[in-house]
Amino acid sequence: MWTRGSYRSFFVVILLVVLGLGILYTFTKTDKMGILVGLVLIGLIRVLSHPVLVEEEKLQGVLTLQGTIESLDEGRFNSRMVIKDVSYEQEGKQIGLKSKVQVLYDQVYPIVCGNQVELIGKVKPSTKPYNPSDMDYGMYLKGQGIVAQIELIQLKEVIPRTTIIHQVRTSLKAQIEEIFNHKDKGLVEALLLGNQKNIEEDVKTLYQTLGIAHVLALSGLHLTVISMVIWKLLGRLGLEYSKRNQFSVIGIWLYCIITGMGLSTVRASIMLTAMLLVRSIWEEDDLLSSLALAAFIILGMNPFALFQIGFQLSFGAIVGVAYQEVIYSYIKHVLKWSKKRLRACRVVLPSIVLTLILSPILAYHFYEVPVLGVFLNILVIPLFSLMIPILFLIIGISFIVPAISQIMGMGIVALLGCIECMGSYLTQLPYATYISGQPTPWCLVLYYSSLGFLWIGVYLGKQLVIKKRQLGNYKPEKYFVIASVFSLVLIWGIAQIPSQLELMHLYVGQGDCCVITTPKGQTILIDAGTEKSATTLQRYLKYKGAKRIDLAILSHPHEDHIGGLLELIKEGVSIGQVAWADTKAEDEYRTKLINLCEKNAIPLINLYKGGKIQVEGLQFDILWPDQGRLTSDPNENSLVCLLTYNNVTELFTGDIGIQTEMQLLKELPDVDLLKVAHHGSKNSTSLKFIEKLNPEYGMISSGIKNRYGHPHIFTLERLEEQEIKICTTSDQGAIKVVTDGLTYTVENNLQEDK
Numbered sequence: 001m002w003t004r005g006s007y008r009s010f011f012v013v014i015l016l017v018v019l020g021l022g023i024l025y026t027f028t029k030t031d032k033m034g035i036l037v038g039l040v041l042i043g044l045i046r047v048l049s050h051p052v053l054v055e056e057e058k059l060q061g062v063l064t065l066q067g068t069i070e071s072l073d074e075g076r077f078n079s080r081m082v083i084k085d086v087s088y089e090q091e092g093k094q095i096g097l098k099s100k101v102q103v104l105y106d107q108v109y110p111i112v113c114g115n116q117v118e119l120i121g122k123v124k125p126s127t128k129p130y131n132p133s134d135m136d137y138g139m140y141l142k143g144q145g146i147v148a149q150i151e152l153i154q155l156k157e158v159i160p161r162t163t164i165i166h167q168v169r170t171s172l173k174a175q176i177e178e179i180f181n182h183k184d185k186g187l188v189e190a191l192l193l194g195n196q197k198n199i200e201e202d203v204k205t206l207y208q209t210l211g212i213a214h215v216l217a218l219s220g221l222h223l224t225v226i227s228m229v230i231w232k233l234l235g236r237l238g239l240e241y242s243k244r245n246q247f248s249v250i251g252i253w254l255y256c257i258i259t260g261m262g263l264s265t266v267r268a269s270i271m272l273t274a275m276l277l278v279r280s281i282w283e284e285d286d287l288l289s290s291l292a293l294a295a296f297i298i299l300g301m302n303p304f305a306l307f308q309i310g311f312q313l314s315f316g317a318i319v320g321v322a323y324q325e326v327i328y329s330y331i332k333h334v335l336k337w338s339k340k341r342l343r344a345c346r347v348v349l350p351s352i353v354l355t356l357i358l359s360p361i362l363a364y365h366f367y368e369v370p371v372l373g374v375f376l377n378i379l380v381i382p383l384f385s386l387m388i389p390i391l392f393l394i395i396g397i398s399f400i401v402p403a404i405s406q407i408m409g410m411g412i413v414a415l416l417g418c419i420e421c422m423g424s425y426l427t428q429l430p431y432a433t434y435i436s437g438q439p440t441p442w443c444l445v446l447y448y449s450s451l452g453f454l455w456i457g458v459y460l461g462k463q464l465v466i467k468k469r470q471l472g473n474y475k476p477e478k479y480f481v482i483a484s485v486f487s488l489v490l491i492w493g494i495a496q497i498p499s500q501l502e503l504m505h506l507y508v509g510q511g512d513c514c515v516i517t518t519p520k521g522q523t524i525l526i527d528a529g530t531e532k533s534a535t536t537l538q539r540y541l542k543y544k545g546a547k548r549i550d551l552a553i554l555s556h557p558h559e560d561h562i563g564g565l566l567e568l569i570k571e572g573v574s575i576g577q578v579a580w581a582d583t584k585a586e587d588e589y590r591t592k593l594i595n596l597c598e599k600n601a602i603p604l605i606n607l608y609k610g611g612k613i614q615v616e617g618l619q620f621d622i623l624w625p626d627q628g629r630l631t632s633d634p635n636e637n638s639l640v641c642l643l644t645y646n647n648v649t650e651l652f653t654g655d656i657g658i659q660t661e662m663q664l665l666k667e668l669p670d671v672d673l674l675k676v677a678h679h680g681s682k683n684s685t686s687l688k689f690i691e692k693l694n695p696e697y698g699m700i701s702s703g704i705k706n707r708y709g710h711p712h713i714f715t716l717e718r719l720e721e722q723e724i725k726i727c728t729t730s731d732q733g734a735i736k737v738v739t740d741g742l743t744y745t746v747e748n749n750l751q752e753d754k
Helices: 008-028 031-048 137-143 164-179 182-193 201-210 220-236 241-258 263-282 287-301 303-307 309-335 339-366 373-398 402-426 441-466 477-496 534-543 559-570 588-599 658-667 687-693 713-721
Strands: 062-074 079-090 093-096 100-105 116-123 146-159 368-370 433-435 501-505 513-517 523-528 551-553 578-580 604-606 612-615 618-624 640-645 648-652 673-675 697-700 725-728 735-739 744-748
Touching: 062 100, 062 146, 137 146, 137 303, 164 182, 164 241, 164 373, 164 402, 182 201, 182 373, 182 402, 201 368, 201 402, 220 241, 220 263, 220 309, 220 373, 241 263, 263 287, 263 309, 287 303, 287 309, 303 309, 309 339, 309 441, 339 368, 339 373, 339 441, 373 402, 441 477, 513 534, 523 534, 523 559, 534 559, 551 612, 559 588, 578 588, 588 604, 618 658, 658 687, 687 713, 713 725, 725 744
Parallel strands: 100 146, 523 551, 551 578, 578 604, 648 673, 673 697, 697 725
Antiparallel strands: 062 079, 062 116, 079 093, 079 100, 116 146, 368 433, 501 513, 501 735, 513 523, 612 618, 618 640, 640 648, 735 744
């Protein structure tokens, strides 16, 4: 489930697993263990030799390449095309790629899927997650089989080439547009064709908040419904068992091809094919064998699919189905519930079990769990399972009797409207979503171990009863239940271990933002970046499991320092109080802040030189501005505060310049860490200032290739002259300081040296 940062740790884990299995094989000498060791080694070799790793180093600079458009996607800022069957010129030779490439462009071109194109483009550097809460987009692309992103310079040639499949897809899309209005058209396209780009953003957000967004992704639910319809229809026609399975597989893959062979659709098709294949061989369902076969095929094609949340959720859901069958069987045969209670159990149990299994995956990737999803999926999954075949029926009728299809379509529109209205109401309820933070790997291991122990215990107890073994009062399941509970207690125990103070200087582009997490879990903000960086900030707060901001300290009312906080207030994030130095100067962002705080009943505290704030063991001493010496320059009026935690100190300087630094010289103490003023501007961080402070580290927050040239070379030279270790967010990503008040460590998210 590692999806962020370098994946080198994944290889270390694999090597440790191989070593452990090898030692186990040495002692057991079993054939099964030998096969397992061999398969793991093959998998490791497959990862290291996969085209997305081997070919990545070959693609550099400006290239002329040819290929076939596999997919098109219009984004908010640019459009993307994924090209397969790629070849490019190098030293007069044509070199083919096994991987795909993603081309970024910002103009409108007369292109459709299936067209062959020739273009000139520049290879972009590999995308890195600059903050610990950022999505690892580079790993996501590898999971899609995409080796590189290319910025389009020139589209040289387009060779029109449409297939029958494309024509069928276009025809289906036209019928959907004919029957449904704009708003519902997007939902229907997603349900039938897997195209989510026409879903309105507020509707998509609503489904995500409710925990039912999975019904919009063309995956297991849709293909299961299609295969079941085919299977039952063929059964009515009298076809034998194996033939029905074969035709179901054909139907699944035809639908997969028509809908564009998206990754989630292909994954679901492989899984269902494996299940139907196993069913044909043994004439019964074996979910775990089917699961293993499907995983072997998918990971054999692309091992990086393992890091995709879609892969994890899909396989987790199948494990959940197998898990709830064991639980249900135990309830039926061992606990011997009545038929009435068993029927209720059949309805409720799948949703509860799936929630238990999938929630940690959602928490790991999104840092929150939709609580309502537990209950809504009980209603939504059967509802959409019925809606999907009806939609296919409506589209089929539209080719023959359009009027009837439009009347039937009105019923679907009304149903979707009811779901949206009910969902909008439910999202207003408290605790509709639980912000969990990202669980640690150890907690995940213990949690799934707990579920595993419970499964083994229940399975053994059920088997003994079914086989009617006479063991007296001996119940082996109780020992596994005890182990399960013990694992959960360990998770609770880990959560109680006192944590250290953490300061995270986030990368928010050309802005400033530091999030402080206290040992007892309080959240303090020092500046909040730009309005555009509010999403980054909110995602990080969720990553830490922070449900509110207890205190926000703002240096001065410039957009690159307070814009993010304004957006968070608008979005309803709970904020305890805001502290700043109000200079009374008329300013757009000053007015916005005052109005928003008044509207949302957020206390706004004025702090000037001599002021103090204490939170747990932290102390913030305000060194500037002096209320009697305010200037007309907001930067020079920046709130300068000294954070002290036992013996560790950091000075936050806002955007002050050399003029203010000179006024502060007499009262400055030695500090361990310096938040370098004004993003590393040459007009700040004078030599006298840093000589007086004598910090070990200088933290600079600046945007990549910003137009101001921050941090300035003169500032960097002054810091280096004093042998100060420089950390810049534009080069190294977020900078994390962890301290117990006596010692501290400094790390950066990209694990790179300046």
